[in-house]
Each structure stands twice: as C-alpha cells, then as structure tokens.
Amino acid sequence: MTTQFSVADIELELYRYPAKQESNLQAWDAADEHLIKHIQESQQHPVSTAIINDSFGALSTALTKHNPDWPLIIETDAKTSQLGIKQNLQHNQLSSDNIQWCNSRDLLPVSIELVLMKLPKNLNYLAHQLDRLSQILPKGTTIYIGAKAKSINKSLLELLAKHLGTATASLTWKKTRVITCISDGIVRALPAETRWSVPEYQLTISNLSNVFAANKLDIGARIMLENMPKGEFNSIVDLGCGNGILGLRAKQLYPTATIHFVDDSEMAIASARKNWQFNHLDNSSLEGEQASFHWDDCLTHLDENVCPDLVLCNPPFHQGEAITDHIAWQMFLDAFRKLKEGGILHVVGNRHLAYHVKLKRIFKNCTTVASNGKFVILQAQKMPKSS
Numbered sequence: 001m002t003t004q005f006s007v008a009d010i011e012l013e014l015y016r017y018p019a020k021q022e023s024n025l026q027a028w029d030a031a032d033e034h035l036i037k038h039i040q041e042s043q044q045h046p047v048s049t050a051i052i053n054d055s056f057g058a059l060s061t062a063l064t065k066h067n068p069d070w071p072l073i074i075e076t077d078a079k080t081s082q083l084g085i086k087q088n089l090q091h092n093q094l095s096s097d098n099i100q101w102c103n104s105r106d107l108l109p110v111s112i113e114l115v116l117m118k119l120p121k122n123l124n125y126l127a128h129q130l131d132r133l134s135q136i137l138p139k140g141t142t143i144y145i146g147a148k149a150k151s152i153n154k155s156l157l158e159l160l161a162k163h164l165g166t167a168t169a170s171l172t173w174k175k176t177r178v179i180t181c182i183s184d185g186i187v188r189a190l191p192a193e194t195r196w197s198v199p200e201y202q203l204t205i206s207n208l209s210n211v212f213a214a215n216k217l218d219i220g221a222r223i224m225l226e227n228m229p230k231g232e233f234n235s236i237v238d239l240g241c242g243n244g245i246l247g248l249r250a251k252q253l254y255p256t257a258t259i260h261f262v263d264d265s266e267m268a269i270a271s272a273r274k275n276w277q278f279n280h281l282d283n284s285s286l287e288g289e290q291a292s293f294h295w296d297d298c299l300t301h302l303d304e305n306v307c308p309d310l311v312l313c314n315p316p317f318h319q320g321e322a323i324t325d326h327i328a329w330q331m332f333l334d335a336f337r338k339l340k341e342g343g344i345l346h347v348v349g350n351r352h353l354a355y356h357v358k359l360k361r362i363f364k365n366c367t368t369v370a371s372n373g374k375f376v377i378l379q380a381q382k383m384p385k386s387s
C-alpha cells in the first residue's frame with residue numbers, strides 16, 4: 001500500500017483511518033489527484049473553500065500544504081473521515097487553525113466562495129448535498145466535483161443541473177474527470193426523509209438520505225430481529241445502528257434497559273434519535289436517560305462507565321467504495337473490550353464472511369444461533385476471567 005501522495009509540487013504522507021488496519025487500501029484515489037491538479041493548473045486563489053466528502057484528507061491536506069492560510073470548511077457525514085483528516089493533518093505537521101468542521105446537517109456558512117467535492121456513491125445523498133449548497137451559494141459560485149469517468153453520464157449532469165446549476169465534465173485523466181458546476185442561485189428545499197414501517201414490530205422508521213437501508217428493512221436486520229437473544233439485559237449497545245432498528249426492537253423486548261446507539265454516519269445517528277422519539281420508546285416507569293446517541297468510530301469514545309451486557313451488531317463490509325472486513329474486526333474487538341464479564345455480542349452476517357473465525361479468535365467461543373441459506377446469527381460471550 002502506498003502512502004506517498006505526490007501531485008504537482010505537493011508531497012504528503014497519507015493514511016486511512018484508523019492508520020493501523022489490516023487492509024491494503026490507499027487513503028486517496030485518482031479523482032483526488034485530479035481535483036488537486038485541476039486547482040493547481042487553474043491557479044486558484046485561496047478563497048473560502050468548502051471541501052465535501054474528503055475520505056481521509058487528501059484534498060484538505062493538499063490545499064493546506066499548498067497554502068497554510070487557505071480557509072477551509074470541511075463537511076463530512078463520516079466520523080472516520082473527520083478523524084482521518086485530523087490524523088493526516090497532524091501527521092504532515094499541518095495546522096488546522098484555518099479549518100471549520102461541519103457534519104452533513106450543520107448549517108453551512110454563507111461565506112463559501114468555492115466548493116471541492118468527491119462524488120458520493122449514493123445519488124440521493126448527492127442530491128441532498130446539492131440542495132444544501134443551493135441554500136447558501138450565490139449565483140455563479142464554482143463547484144468542482146471529482147469522480148471516476150465511468151460514474152459520469154448525462155443523467156448525473158442533469159441531476160446536478162436540477163439541484164444546483166449547469167455542469168460540464170473535463171477530459172479524462174487517469175480514468176477520472178472533474179465536473180465543473182456553476183450554481184444558479186436558486187434555493188431548493190431539502191428532501192423529505194423516507195419513511196417506512198415494520199408492521200410485525202409496530203415500528204415506524206424514517207431515514208435521512210445517507211442512512212443504510214434507505215426505504216426498507218435490510219434482510220440481515222430482519223433475520224436478526226427474528227432471533228434476538230433471550231435473557232435480561234440492562235445496558236445494550238446497537239453498534240453500527242443505522243436507523244436504529246435493532247436498538248429500538250431491543251427496547252421493546254427489554255423495557256428496563258438503556259440503549260446506546262453508535263454509528264459512523266451523523267445522519268444515521270440523527271435518524272436513530274428521531275426513530276426513538278417517534279416510536280415513543282421511553283419507558284414511563286423509569287427515570288433518567290434511557291437512550292444515548294454517539295457519532296463515533298466503533299466504540300472508541302464510548303463513556304468508560306458504559307459496560308454493556310449485550311452488543312447487537314450488523315457490521316458493514318465496505319468502507320466507502322472499498323470492500324473490507326477491518327471495520328467488523330474493530331467492532332468485535334471493541335465489543336470484547338467494552339462488554340462486562342458474561343456479556344454477549346450478537347452478530348448477523350453473510351455466511352461467506354466467516355465472522356465465526358474472528359469471534360473465536362477474540363472471544364475463544366462462538367455459537368451459531370440461527371442461519372438460513374445466506375445469513376448466520378452468531379453469539380460470542382465474554383467469559384469471566386476466572387473461567
């Protein structure tokens with residue numbers, strides 16, 4: 001895996017987040033290089049610039065290296081991206097004094113004069129991001145969007161025109177192109193959340209545009225719901241909660257428990273919180289907070305006083321466009337670290353992902369609770385130290 005980023009006169013050493021991971025993936029791609037090359041060649045002045053969807057900081061660190069006074073507004077929905085950008089700034093001894101951090105729902109500052117963006121895979125999320133930009137960008141503002149050439153077609157350019165302004169694509173370089181979109185100054189309304197119900201559990205779910213399982217229950221989640229663990233639980237983590245479906249059901253089954261929802265996506269956390277409230281899951285016979293919501297990379301920053309007796313997990317098997325099992329690994333390791341003795345991790349996964357091998361290595365035990373042709377539900381217990 002190469003870590004040396006070199007474009008024009010900008011040299012950086014860049015790592016994915018977390019830096020130590022058992023994957024051979026690079027922290028940037030050719031579309032990042034193309035965007036930086038484009039900015040250099042057009043001799044862009046260091047005006048107030050929003051950087052959107054920068055995976056691990058290639059764009060943010062390159063502009064900061066080029067001109068440490070360049071004012072940046074960095075918007076990301078993924079906590080791992082924000083942490084990765086901070087890590088790479090620090091690693092390359094670059095200051096973050098001129099950086100304003102935003103998540104995918106924060107109000108964007110009206111001072112933005114230029115936008116640099118990576119094309120997200122999810123086009124509903126892209127439309128949402130463009131609508132957000134339409135609310136603050138003056139007419140005539142330039143938005144550069146870097147993407148693989150094969151992702152750029154007539155309907156993408158039409159989508160950009162519909163949600164922000166006319167767009168044209170550059171020539172291809174290293175199989176990527178840079179789209180130049182010029183905002184038309186027309187303000188668009190933000191999209192409505194998608195809402196669907198799970199009648200068998202009397203739950204109504206709403207999802208913001210970048211949340212997993214956009215308009216129906218995930219099939220892995222469904223088999224998990226049909227095979228929730230038996231027992232009494234007081235403190236439960238829904239790890240990689242998405243819209244919160246597993247944690248919401250857990251509260252119905254274990255009404256005295258406190259549920260901790262954790263996800264890398266800020267929109268997921270916002271949706272889980274909304275779904276908790278909408279489904280009236282607070283137990284009126286209890287006092288105090290019965291749910292907490294954390295925008296985080298796995299359980300990195302979960303309060304040390306939280307010692308769950310159950311962790312529910314439907315792990316992701318990709319990060320951005322890359323297929324990887326390192327997040328599942330980290331989720332299992334974090335669950336083992338945080339669980340109290342005797343506590344259990346309850347996992348759903350595609351059979352072929354062979355999570356049982358990982359769980360056995362970490363927990364020294366693993367039981368198959370249920371399976372069908374495609375999915376398997378596994379349970380591992382944190383054994384008391386004396387046993």
Ligand SMILES: C[S@@+](CC[C@H](N)C(=O)[O-])C[C@H]1O[C@@H](n2cnc3c(N)ncnc32)[C@H](O)[C@@H]1O
Pocket residue numbers: 080212213218220221239240241242243244245246262263264265268296297298314315316317327
């Ligand atoms: C397969 S989805 C499961 C969502 C939901 N629990 C369900 O069953 O429908 C995996 C979730 O893990 C989240 N995720 C990915 N990387 C993560 C990380 N490093 N830390 C926490 N959550 C992460 C994703 O945003 C996504 O919501």
